[in-house]
Amino acid sequence: MPAVQETIDQVRMIDVDQYKYGFETHIESELAPKGLNEDIIRFISAKKDEPEWMTEWRLQAFKRWQTMEEPSWARVSYPKIDFQDLHYYAAPKNQSGPKSLDEVDPELLRTYEKLGIPLREQEILAGVRKQGEPSTLDGEPGDNVYSSGRVAVDAVFDSVSVVTTFKKELAQAGVIFCSISEAIREHPELVKKYLGSVVPVSDNFYATLNSAVFTDGSFVYVPKGVRCPMELSTYFRINEKNTGQFERTLIIADEGAYVSYLEGCTAPQRDENQLHAAVVELIALDDAEIKYSTVQNWYPGDSEGKGGIYNFVTKRGDCRGKNSKISWTQVETGSAITWKYPSCILRGDNSRGEFYSIAVSNGHQQIDSGTKMLHLGKNTTSRIISKGISAGNSQNTYRGQVSAHRKAANARNFTQCDSLLIGNDCGAHTVPYIEAKNATAQFEHEATTSKISEDQLFYVMQRGIPEEEAIALIVNGFVKDVIQQLPMEFAVEAQKLIGISLEGSVG
Template sequence: MRAQCINKTYSFVIKTSNKKHYTIVKNSDKQDEYKYKFKSFSENETIPKMLSKRTIKSISLKNLEPLWITKFRIKSFKFLYLMNYPMWSESNYIFKKQENIVYYSAVLQKSSNLKKMMLEPNKTESKGALKNTAIDVVLDSISVATSYQKELNKHGILFSNFFDSIKKYPDLISTFLGSVVSIRDNYFTCLNSAVFSEGSFVYVPKNTTSPMDLSTYFRINGNITGQFERTLIITEPSSRVSYLEGCTAPFYSKAQLHAAVVELLAFEQSNIKYSTVQNWYPGDSKGSGGILNYVTKRGLCLGDRSKISWTQVETGSSYTWKYPSVVLKGDKSIGEFYSIAITKLLQKADTGTKMIHIGSNTKSKIISKGISLGNSRNCYRGLVLIHNNSNKSINNTQCDSIIVGSSSSANTYPYIMIREPSSSIEHEATIAKIKDEQLFYIQQRCIDVEEAISLIVSGFCKEVIEELPFEFLSEVNELLNSSFVTKIG
């Protein structure tokens, strides 16, 4: 039984003996595998690398924001100094406010070539896959392109970047901004509320189904630029919308910060489907560079029979803290969470969800798939809370992990609280690895090792992949396959 390294690629090297026994061996990474590391050079307008009241006022002035937004920022900034830095995760990177970081960066010229270049990475292999998708492209701190706005306006649907929405729809923004995620929820929501940059605003009126999927592509381009996106989605009674989000960043040797806040609000019998494919730069084999991804995403099912579904694929960022959550306040409301988290190299991911049941006959479902490779750490951290008088509410949680190699780890931290005796919770957690017998069996069907591992992983993630919109399927399959580079020794 022997194993060998192949040119510093992250791969599985299979060596066979006379007994037809197989061993999977991990190797180091290959930076070229990350295909979104390109850098675009353009003239940018920035503000001083300092977090102060003057910096916050400068951001408001650059965007010509109304006074109430400036007050909202300054209020959050004051609270920031009263907040404790979060220390719940085993994977900690202490972010300091005085670090060398730019809190605002705007491209001066939004050329057509820049728009085309930014839209290109978001395309799938199918040329027609995005024809029925409205896209907003956000580069660093501003939006550079938004499509299909006129077509959506014909149906009464509002879809625009966040800064334009503040000016065009101040009543809606002022009513719902911070209504789902409080500025004092945690350290990074407070930081985001003080210096938030571009994002998307979606409003779907009553009895309306969006005729197309809505999508935002977030790109961090500057090497010392932090991105603080703010997204707000509102669905009126009996309306439906599907929202897609994609994220990439170039290769830099120093870490970059991404601290976002996403708020979803679903009224009676409305439905929000939110999908994310996160493909930030993960850093190199020594742990240098990569994105620090500290995100707060929360949905509120305010009306009866409303539904919010989160589907996410996490493959990038050196550190990830991300817990898309649903507060089930309306009776018979539904919350769902489907997640695939893949970590390799020295990545550390602490992801999960919160399902908070308040209304009666509410239902929630959690399916989490974790794959750990290299020297990475992959954790699922979830909360299921059923309040008093949340009668006959049901939760089903399934957390499955695959560990590859002897240095990676996978952990599950469930927090379960039931305060209503008529409700029930089911929780199942499993940890496994790709077995030699599985590979041997599949190979007997004339399938090579690379396809065999891909089949095993695809089958393992099937329940989550089925929930993804069609537009993301090609990209997700490519991401899954690129994480498992195989070669026969």
Template sequence: MAAVTETLDTVQSVTQSGYKWGFETTIEMDFAPKGLNEDIIRLISARKEEPEWMLEWRLKAYAAWLTMTEPRWARVDHPPIDYQDLHYYAAPKKKAGPKSLDEVDPELLKMYEKLGIPLKERAILAGVDPDTVENTQIAVDAVFDSVSVATTFQATLRKAGVIFCPISEAVREHPELVKQYLGTVVPTADNFFAALNSAVFTDGSFVYIPKGVRCPMELSTYFRINARNTGQFERTLIIAAEGAHVSYLEGCTAPQRDENQLHAAVVELVALDDATIKYSTVQNWYPGDANGKGGIYNFVTKRGACRGARSKISWTQVETGSAITWKYPSCVLLGEDSVGEFYSVAVTNNHQQADTGTKMIHVGKGSRSTIISKGISAGHSNNTYRGLVKMLPSASNARNHTQCDSLLIGDQSGAHTVPYIESRNLTAKVEHEATTSKIADDQLFYCRQRGLSEEDAVGLIVNGFCKDVLKELPMEFAVEAQKLLAVSLEGSVG
């Protein structure tokens, strides 16, 4: 009973229309000139005070990018992107570099407040003693455009031996780790957008969990796109050493505006023997207005390598934002008995386009993977699941189970499923199921009869449809995700 009330409250609390996180902070920006060439890359590298090897790595990626063409196979449609018409470097102007939170620009702190950064960390950002909130700690490495501005909980993490810092800092402070792992999961020339990212990435997070350590708190980074005409190119690298365990949360909202913005992030995960990485995303970037004007282009390469025996990588994503989503969080299951998971909810409304899914590449003996994908299309949107399950000859006794369901709301949207199944091992087992349907009239009738408005009823049914995925999210995110689903589907019925 309580749960139902809570859900209703949740649905009610978000019925105000529009994109409530659409605001823009005014902070002086430090721009590099528009365009992309070797000089810009040198400038980025210099601004980041990077060592020579990092610059060379970037230039190599740039050279590869020049020979590549934008992929056209996804079911997304957009006007050509002029890569020379973007700023590739923008940094909030800093006075001396914040050494403590007091020095952080108050505009930024206000922005976190508006963002509704959950629970205690806002208080912590405001200066509350960390010891009083020990049990529900979530460390925040807030990414404000391209530079990480504030990092909390460093002391607690340092005590545990965990490294959690902006990647540019890791390049300077932990070059041996970065050199060893960067680009080994997603090579610089992996695909067009990954190559672009490798050449120009300006920030992102670096996480290293040493052997046997269970990260003492959830790690959470808020990505935010703020500057006009600035492509955002984060690079995230997470390494869990033998027996380590980490849960990483990524949440996104962006200011409302008309111009399309390009976002091409790369996330690399490495799990060694017995390590576990759980990576959760709630993506709610500006999707464009009801007529399909504006919105973020989100071209992301996310991949995890289960290198060790019994290692596990779990992706959970709730994708409600962006005009275009092009994203396939994948697992390369190299280790014996390694585990890969992909739980996804993708909601598209109005003129949004999502082409998302996963790849599970089974190499190791006894490796297992689970794919649960829920796609919801409303308005004039198109929502595609695209996935690959591949069993290599070495993957004896490997298992995969895939379930992908699509829900259509309204008769102007499209739902598509494109799974690829390739098996070269007779002892490997693959099971795939997919369904497409609309919200059943009897379900709707049942809810309406009990006094729910049509919109609330849809929200409720959609939440039920996505339950299998939402329950995989950490609790705080699950609540936010439920709200997002309802907001995203506003105006899709009636």
């Protein structure tokens, strides 16, 4: 059955020509010369004031990268990228680590203000904007998304971290939250131990490229038994022309720790394509829990498919300890091309992985996204809920892998993916890979809207709710569960999307 009108209207509201963050900041930048070679890598490393081992690590990665080929299996097509035609380092001038907010270029502050990201913590602390103030809730979608609530922000502008807020307060709880460059200098023992331990240097083409040239990103360490006192977040902004942004995020939750982390991203409207190849590594030790949420809103290109960000991202979490839990939530509306599979390695016994995704494609966007749940430990469980909506001339693919290792006794997975097509020129695709090597594993994959747990369905329906609504309620319930734990304002857009009815879903 075709999509209902309400859904069509809601998707139109976030169409590519409605992009609100397309402005450019005119600021003097320092650029590395175009091209990629060992000298550029040394240049980046030197700019970051890195120790010798880090430079060596990068050079090793670069050597591996030169022997690799761009992957072609994903269902996306784009002209060949000339990796020598990019600037691998771009930084606002005089921004090598401002000590206080007063040293930050006012032009930059204005940019973040425009994006609705509070870099002035005192303003929030003083209660200038009260939590849950109606004006922010009812405002334009996406406006002021960060403007209330207490969220520590690491703001990354092109290749550098501009500022990290609430550092002091976090430090009191023992939480380390800083840019990765700072972590390499200040906490080398942690970085050395964990960097590349989830996504190995030679994992894939883009991850290897990132390992060689990553410029900044966030680092989080939550010590044993600590529940991080506030939401942490990073806001990525690509501004400069012809640059690639390669950020690296590393989050470690030590035994019994808990952290919730948010990531947001936007870029100016440009006719050329820009490259973004990030690597995110999460490590959860015994009994730890990490929640990682993304609202991806890179510039998607114009309605003719010109310009936009190429988003080639490797995100992986390692449930290394027993009873650990990692949960990914993503709301994907931006980027010309998305190639992204946030995964969980369920190594620890009784560990749990979750993936909730809403991917909306419009215009000429191409999305090939999904997840991997690799069950290695005993009694590991995972859940995948994915909703894809394609409109315009876009292609939207869900690609997910669930596998149970021989020793993964009693592994459980439940996967549900629904897709919705709006119009005649788009495509929706589902490519699940289900691999079981253990007799006690129990995998269920479904892409039909009529086969949710009978019990749940019965429960809702016997309260007088029609089947279609009951199904929507249950699936949305799964997603909302996680989304509702984000600060409300951050997820205005996400909330709107979840409101989209499942009616007309093709499976």
